[in-house]
Structure formats: C-alpha cells, structure tokens
Amino acid sequence: LAKTTQPISMDSYEGQEVNITCSHNNIATNDYITWYQQFPSQGPRFIIQGYKTKVTNEVASLFIPADRKSSTLSLPRVSLSDTAVYYCLVGDRQAGTALIFGKGTTLSVSS
C-alpha cells in the first residue's frame, strides 16, 4: 500500500497557482518526500524532493511543516501543459528501497 494520501483530481485555470497537498502520517525519520509528474504514455518525471521546511526549484515549491506528516506541492502560474498526474511519495533515499506509488492526483488545467 502507498504510504501517502492525495486528492484524486483537481481542476485549475491557466495562470493560477495550484497547491496539491499530500498526507503521510506515518513518515519515518529517514524518509524524504518526492513528487513526480506523469504525462500519458510517458514515464514519471522527477519534480522536486525535500526533507523539511521549504524547497524551491525552477518548476515548483515544496512546503513541509515541522511535523512532516503532510506536504504541499505548489505550481506557480500553471499552463495547459501542466495537465498531468502528480504523485507524492515518501521513502528512504539512502537505503534505496523501492518507492510505492499511489494513484496520484490528476490535475486538469483549462484555458
């Protein structure tokens, strides 16, 4: 079973900020939180990874509260091309144990 819970779907309009929240109540001390994006007929693509507080890169931000039991992926000013499935996963990066995917969140961006 996946260790995370996230909404099945979300809708947005172009130019809006989208926040997808993921719950991981049983996160372990060594676990990192990683988000992937997947388009149809392609493999998932790494977006961002974090352990605590806030991480930002050129495509997204990841907010992790102090208790680490949840995290929020923030996509600024989405476009139609951000329509995809987004997966939140937790796992021990050093141990290399395989990540378990859930069903993800299907984000639909409209014009």
Added chain:
Amino acid sequence: DTGVSQDPRHKITKRGQNVTFRCDPISEHNRLYWYRQTLGQGPEFLTYFQNEAQLEKSRLLSDRFSAERPKGSFSTLEIQRTEQGDSAMYLCASSSSLTPGYTFGSGTRLTVV
C-alpha cells in the same frame, strides 16, 4: 548520457509467448527498478537491483516474471507464457544515493492478444 533507455517501445505478442524487455539505465546509477503500470493506476513496483544484485522483489511478481542485471549495467525483464493480464506499460527507472529521485524511461507498452 541521454537518460534511461528502454527497448522496445511497443510489443504485441500472442498469449503464451515469451517476451523480453531491455533497460539501459543512466551509467552512473547503481540502482535499477522495474515497475508495471496499467491504465488509470500508478506504477506498481516489480523488482529492484543494486548493482547486479536483485535486492527486492514484489510478492505480486509471479514465477513467470524474471529479471536480470548482469554486471550491474543494463537489465532485462522476461515474461514467460504471457497472459492477457500482462498487458501494461513496463517502466524502468534508475537512481543513485547521490542524486534525488528516480529517472524513468519512456516504458515498453506490452499488448497480449
């Protein structure tokens, strides 16, 4: 390095036939994973290699499935006596402890008719 490469991209086979897929990971990555994905579902873990050692195997993986990673480089996934339920996208990913996340290939789409 052009990322994770999978071959073939598509495979149509008759039920009962054997098929083999190949994955070439990023050369610096010592970890390699196989996943299977069906429509509307997230990728389902099949097996994991660290270098040439197969360290983890899903209980869902039947005896008809076997994977190898000789010399810790490329990997092959073989399905014997294919069934219609094996129809799926088979994804390979690689990683290392030094870089975040997995890098996935584009997958091999298997159709069993």
